[in-house]
Amino acid sequence: MPTQQIITDLISHAPENKLDIILSFVKFVLQENDTTNDFLLSEPSLAKDWMRTEEEEAWKDL
Numbered sequence: 001m002p003t004q005q006i007i008t009d010l011i012s013h014a015p016e017n018k019l020d021i022i023l024s025f026v027k028f029v030l031q032e033n034d035t036t037n038d039f040l041l042s043e044p045s046l047a048k049d050w051m052r053t054e055e056e057e058a059w060k061d062l
């Protein structure tokens with residue numbers, strides 16, 4: 001089976017909560033000379049913390 005088909009099959013069976021991470025990784029690989037790579041990879045992981053009520057409460061006075 002061609003590599004692209006294997007990747008497509010794997011992604012089509014990935015759980016919804018993993019798709020943001022997969023997308024970030026694909027963007028990272030395709031833009032490997034771009035300086036924003038680190039930001040693209042970390043954004044989905046960090047967003048989980050950023051969007052919490054506790055975070056909003058902690059930063060509301062700044």
